[in-house]
Amino acid sequence: MSALIKGNVIVGQSGGPTAVINSSLAGVYKTAIDRGANKVYGMLHGVQGLLEERVVDMSEHIKSDLDIDLLKRTPSSFLGSCRYKLPEIRDNTEIYDRIFGILDKLEIRYFFYIGGNDSMDTIKKLSDYAILNGSPIRFMGVPKTIDNDLAVTDHTPGFGSAAKYIASITKEVIRDGLVYDQESVTLLEIMGRNAGWLTGAAALATGEDCEGPDMLFLPEITFDVDHFMKKVTDLQKVKKSVVVAISEGVKVADGRYVCELTDNIDYVDAFGHRQLTGTSRYLAGRISREMGCKTRAIEFNSLQRCASHIVGRVDITEAFQVGGAAVKAAFEGETGKMIILKRVSDDPYICVTDIYDVHKIANVEKTVPREWINEAGDYVTQDFVNYVRPLIQAELTPIMVDGLPRHLRLEDA
Amino acid sequence: MSALIKGNVIVGQSGGPTAVINSSLAGVYKTAIDRGANKVYGMLHGVQGLLEERVVDMSEHIKSDLDIDLLKRTPSSFLGSCRYKLPEIRDNTEIYDRIFGILDKLEIRYFFYIGGNDSMDTIKKLSDYAILNGSPIRFMGVPKTIDNDLAVTDHTPGFGSAAKYIASITKEVIRDGLVYDQESVTLLEIMGRNAGWLTGAAALATGEDCEGPDMLFLPEITFDVDHFMKKVTDLQKVKKSVVVAISEGVKVADGRYVCELTDNIDYVDAFGHRQLTGTSRYLAGRISREMGCKTRAIEFNSLQRCASHIVGRVDITEAFQVGGAAVKAAFEGETGKMIILKRVSDDPYICVTDIYDVHKIANVEKTVPREWINEAGDYVTQDFVNYVRPLIQAELTPIMVDGLPRHLRLEDA
Numbered sequence: 001m002s003a004l005i006k007g008n009v010i011v012g013q014s015g016g017p018t019a020v021i022n023s024s025l026a027g028v029y030k031t032a033i034d035r036g037a038n039k040v041y042g043m044l045h046g047v048q049g050l051l052e053e054r055v056v057d058m059s060e061h062i063k064s065d066l067d068i069d070l071l072k073r074t075p076s077s078f079l080g081s082c083r084y085k086l087p088e089i090r091d092n093t094e095i096y097d098r099i100f101g102i103l104d105k106l107e108i109r110y111f112f113y114i115g116g117n118d119s120m121d122t123i124k125k126l127s128d129y130a131i132l133n134g135s136p137i138r139f140m141g142v143p144k145t146i147d148n149d150l151a152v153t154d155h156t157p158g159f160g161s162a163a164k165y166i167a168s169i170t171k172e173v174i175r176d177g178l179v180y181d182q183e184s185v186t187l188l189e190i191m192g193r194n195a196g197w198l199t200g201a202a203a204l205a206t207g208e209d210c211e212g213p214d215m216l217f218l219p220e221i222t223f224d225v226d227h228f229m230k231k232v233t234d235l236q237k238v239k240k241s242v243v244v245a246i247s248e249g250v251k252v253a254d255g256r257y258v259c260e261l262t263d264n265i266d267y268v269d270a271f272g273h274r275q276l277t278g279t280s281r282y283l284a285g286r287i288s289r290e291m292g293c294k295t296r297a298i299e300f301n302s303l304q305r306c307a308s309h310i311v312g313r314v315d316i317t318e319a320f321q322v323g324g325a326a327v328k329a330a331f332e333g334e335t336g337k338m339i340i341l342k343r344v345s346d347d348p349y350i351c352v353t354d355i356y357d358v359h360k361i362a363n364v365e366k367t368v369p370r371e372w373i374n375e376a377g378d379y380v381t382q383d384f385v386n387y388v389r390p391l392i393q394a395e396l397t398p399i400m401v402d403g404l405p406r407h408l409r410l411e412d413a
Numbered sequence: 414m415s416a417l418i419k420g421n422v423i424v425g426q427s428g429g430p431t432a433v434i435n436s437s438l439a440g441v442y443k444t445a446i447d448r449g450a451n452k453v454y455g456m457l458h459g460v461q462g463l464l465e466e467r468v469v470d471m472s473e474h475i476k477s478d479l480d481i482d483l484l485k486r487t488p489s490s491f492l493g494s495c496r497y498k499l500p501e502i503r504d505n506t507e508i509y510d511r512i513f514g515i516l517d518k519l520e521i522r523y524f525f526y527i528g529g530n531d532s533m534d535t536i537k538k539l540s541d542y543a544i545l546n547g548s549p550i551r552f553m554g555v556p557k558t559i560d561n562d563l564a565v566t567d568h569t570p571g572f573g574s575a576a577k578y579i580a581s582i583t584k585e586v587i588r589d590g591l592v593y594d595q596e597s598v599t600l601l602e603i604m605g606r607n608a609g610w611l612t613g614a615a616a617l618a619t620g621e622d623c624e625g626p627d628m629l630f631l632p633e634i635t636f637d638v639d640h641f642m643k644k645v646t647d648l649q650k651v652k653k654s655v656v657v658a659i660s661e662g663v664k665v666a667d668g669r670y671v672c673e674l675t676d677n678i679d680y681v682d683a684f685g686h687r688q689l690t691g692t693s694r695y696l697a698g699r700i701s702r703e704m705g706c707k708t709r710a711i712e713f714n715s716l717q718r719c720a721s722h723i724v725g726r727v728d729i730t731e732a733f734q735v736g737g738a739a740v741k742a743a744f745e746g747e748t749g750k751m752i753i754l755k756r757v758s759d760d761p762y763i764c765v766t767d768i769y770d771v772h773k774i775a776n777v778e779k780t781v782p783r784e785w786i787n788e789a790g791d792y793v794t795q796d797f798v799n800y801v802r803p804l805i806q807a808e809l810t811p812i813m814v815d816g817l818p819r820h821l822r823l824e825d826a
Contacts, residue, residue, distance in 0.1 A: 303711075306585040389816065
C-alpha cells in the first residue's frame with residue numbers, strides 16, 4: 001500500500017470546535033501514517049495559518065498510541081481553527097496561487113479539512129482550482145459540527161456528544177429544579193442559530209427517571225412571546241417546576257432575535273454587534289415581572305462544544321472513522337468530496353461512511369424538518385427522538401490524571 | 414446491635430443541594446437499617462414538610478442495593494429541601510411543640526438533618542429543646558455544602574465534586590478559548606456569595622497540560638474594577654486568550670456587588686431583588702467596550718451543585734461516611750452534634766470522621782484564609798491548591814442507561 005502514496009499530507013481544522021473534532025484529526029493522522037504517508041503536516045488555524053506558512057509536522061507532536069488516545073479526548077481544535085472564507089476563484093487567483101505555492105513547497109499531495117459548511121466551501125474551491133490548473137493535489141472534506149446542519153450526511157460528528165451533554169445536564173437541572181417546594185420556571189438556552197437540532201436534543205432527557213423539559217422552542221418556528229408567556233402561565237398552574245429549553249436563535253415575527261428585544265446593551269462585541277446571547281435572560285425577566293415566580297436562566301454556553309469529559313463513544317468513533325475514510329478515499333484517487341455518514345438502520349443502529357460531491361454540500365444548511373416538530377411548534381416528535389437516540393449511545397471514559405481529564409496540548413507534545 | 418435501637422429514625426435534607434447530597438442520605442439510610450433501625454422516615458422538603466407531616470417510609474422507595482447506588486449518583490435533594498429557619502426557642506415554643514408532637518407520633522428517636530450552616534442551626538435548636546423538655550430524641554447534623562464554608566470540619570462533602578467539576582470545565586474552556594488566533598477575554602463566573610473556595614478551585618485546572626486561569630477573584634478580597642481592567646489589559650498584551658475566574662459574590666469598596674453596578678434590571682426575582690448573577694456579563698461588557706476585544710461571559714450556574722455526571726469518588730465516599738457516622742454516633746447516645754471531617758495527612762490523603770458540638774458550628778461561616786490568597790489578591794497560593802487537590806481525586810462512574818446517567822426518582826421508587 002505505502003508504495004502507492006507519493007507526496008505528503010496536510011490537515012487543518014476550521015470553524016467552531018466540537019468535543020470530538022480531534023478524534024477526526026487522529027483518524028486522519030493515524031490512517032495516513034498507517035497507509036504509508038511520508039509526512040503529515042498540520043496547518044495552524046486552518047487556511048488562515050497556512051497562508052502564513054504556519055504548519056507543524058504532526059509526528060513531532062503525536063509520538064505514541066497514548067498521544068492518539070489523549071488527542072481523541074482533547075477538546076477544542078488541537079491545531080487551532082479559523083473562520084476564513086476564500087474568495088471566488090474568478091475574483092482573486094492570487095490567493096490561490098499563494099496557497100498552491102505553499103502546498104507545492106511542502107510537497108503536499110493530499111489536503112484534508114475538518115469542518116462544517118464554510119470549510120466545505122474551502123474544499124470545493126481548492127479542488128476546483130486544482131482541476132482548473134492541473135494540480136495533482138487531492139482535497140477532501142471531513143465533516144464536523146455540533147449544529148448537525150450539514151446537508152446529505154445523516155448527521156455530523158460532534159452533534160452526538162453535544163446532544164449527549166445537553167440531555168445529561170438537562171436531566172440534572174430538571175432534578176435540581178424540584179429541590180424547593182415552590183413555583184419556579186427554568187429556561188435552558190441552547191446553541192444553534194438557525195437549526196434546532198441541539199435544542200431538540202433536550203427532549204432526550206425524558207425517560208423512566210425524568211419527566212423531561214416541558215417545552216422546546218427551535219429556531220425553525222417563529223417565536224411568539226405572548227403565546228410563550230401564556231403557555232408558561234398555564235403550565236405553572238399544573239406543575240410547580242416548569243423547565244423550558246429554548247434555542248439562542250429563536251426569532252419573533254418581525255425577524256428580530258428574542259435576545260434583541262431587550263434594551264440592555266451591556267454586552268456588545270468589538271464591532272458593536274450584540275452577541276447572540278440573552279434569550280433566556282430576557283424571557284426570565286418577563287416571567288419574573290409578569291408571573292412573580294422564581295426564575296432561572298441557564299445558558300449551556302461553550303461547554304456544548306467542548307465538554308469532552310462526557311463524549312459519546314458512537315460519536316467519537318464515527319469522528320475517527322470519517323477522518324480515516326477521507327484519507328482512504330483521497331489515497332484511492334478521490335478529490336472534491338466530503339465523507340458522509342449513511343444510516344442503514346435506527347435499531348439496531350448501523351451506519352456506514354460514503355463519499356459525496358462537496359459541491360452539493362457546501363453552503364447548504366440542514367434544519368429540523370417541520371414534520372419532526374409538533375403542530376403547536378413547542379416540542380419535537382418521536383421520530384426526532386428516534387433519530388437522535390442512537391447518536392448519544394455509549395461512553396468513552398476520559399483519561400483521568402490527578403483527578404482531572406487529561407488533554408494533549410500542542411505545546412507539550 | 415439491633416436490640417439496642419428503640420424507636421424510629423427520620424432524616425431530612427435542607428438548603429442548596431450538592432452533587433453528592435444523596436450519598437449522605439444513602440449513608441444514613443443504609444447504616445440505620447444495617448444497625449437495626451425499625452423504620453427510617455424521610456421528611457419531604459425538610460422541616461418545612463415535616464411541619465405538614467409530609468413524610469415517607471424510605472424502605473418503600475429504596476428497595477435494593479441498586480437503588481442505593483442510584484441514589485448516591487442522583488443529583489438534587491432526593492427528599493426535597495427547604496430554606497426554613499426555626500425561631501429562637503424563647504420566642505415561639507408552639508412550633509417546637511408541634512414538631513415534637515409529630516416526631517412522637519411517628520415514634521422517632523433519631524433525627525438526622527443533612528445541610529449547611531442554617532441546617533446546623535436547626536439541629537442546635539431542636540437538640541436544645543429536647544434537653545430542655547426531657548425528650549429522648551437525639552439530633553445529629555450531617556454536613557454538606559458546595560461552598561465549603563462550614564466551621565470546624567476540614568471540608569464539607571459536596572465541595573470536592575463541585576471543585577472537580579469547576580476545575581474540569583475550566584480546563585475545557587481554557588482550551589476552547591485558544592481555538593481562534595485572535596485576542597479574547599473569557600470570564601468564568603463561579604458560585605460562592607461570601608466564600609471563595611469554589612472560585613479558588615479553578616486554579617486546580619493548572620497542570621502539565623493546562624496553563625490554568627490567569628487570575629482568580631474571590632469575595633474575600635475587595636474588588637477594584639479599574640485595577641481589574643488594568644490587569645486584564647496588561648495580560649492581553651502578553652497573551653491572546655485571557656481567562657479569568659471570578660466569584661459571583663465579589664464586592665467593590667462601597668459594599669455593592671459587582672453585578673449591581675449594571676443599569677440593567679432585566680432580571681429581578683419575585684420580591685424585586687436583583688439576582689446575584691451578572692458579574693461576568695458586566696465585566697465582559699466593560700472589557701468589550703474599553704478594550705475592543707472579543708469577550709465571553711460563562712456562568713458555571715446550577716451545574717456546580719448538580720453535575721452528578723462527574724462527581725469525585727473521595728467526595729461521594731466521604732458524603733456516605735458522614736451519613737453513616739452520624740447514625741453510629743446517635744445510636745451510641747450522642748445528640749446536638751455534627752459529624753466533622755478531620756484531615757490526618759495531605760499526602761497520602763488520610764481523613765477520618767469525628768463528632769463536634771453543633772453549637773460551635775451553626776451560623777459560623779468559614780472563608781478562605783487571607784494567607785491562602787496571594788498578596789495582589791488575584792490568585793490562590795500553593796497551600797490552597799494542596800488543600801483542595803486530594804478532595805477532587807478519583808471518580809465514581811455514572812450508571813449509564815440508554816446513553817444517559819440514570820437517577821433515582823422519589824416518584825418512581
